[in-house]
Amino acid sequence: MTSTTQNPAIMRFKGVVKKALLTQLVVVFFFTLGWWLLRGQRDGLSCLVGGFINFLPSVGFSAYALSRWGASQIRVVMMRFYLAEAIKFSLTVVLFVLCAVLLPVNFVPLIVGYIVAQLMFVLVPMILTLNG
Secondary structure: OOOOOOOHHHHHHHHHHHHHHHHHHHHHHHHHHHHHHHHOHHHHHHHHHHHHHHHHHHHHHHHHHOOOOOHHHHHHHHHHHHHHHHHHHHHHHHHHHHHHHHOOOOHHHHHHHHHHHHHHHHHHHHHHHHOO
């Protein structure tokens, strides 16, 4: 039996996740730059914060959920995914609340940054899968 770190399917899946996270980060920076140039520093920073509110829990989810693999451990893997998603959701809520309380952000660019980051995390794996 091959080690999970050498299984090509698992390595490919982890590679897709890494590409999705990297693309998410790059696109958020470009949207931040756009908001900054078009609407000013506060909107640019609000967009960046929104993107990071999505990005940070996604990194945590990926690191935790993808840390154990194996055909004999499918039940463990599924439980890790459920727990990771619950933690990701909770962390997202906490980050939004902290942001609303502690930071002087504008709501629209904050939400745009969050949504753009989420779209990248969803779309990139689909595009990479279609391209083969």
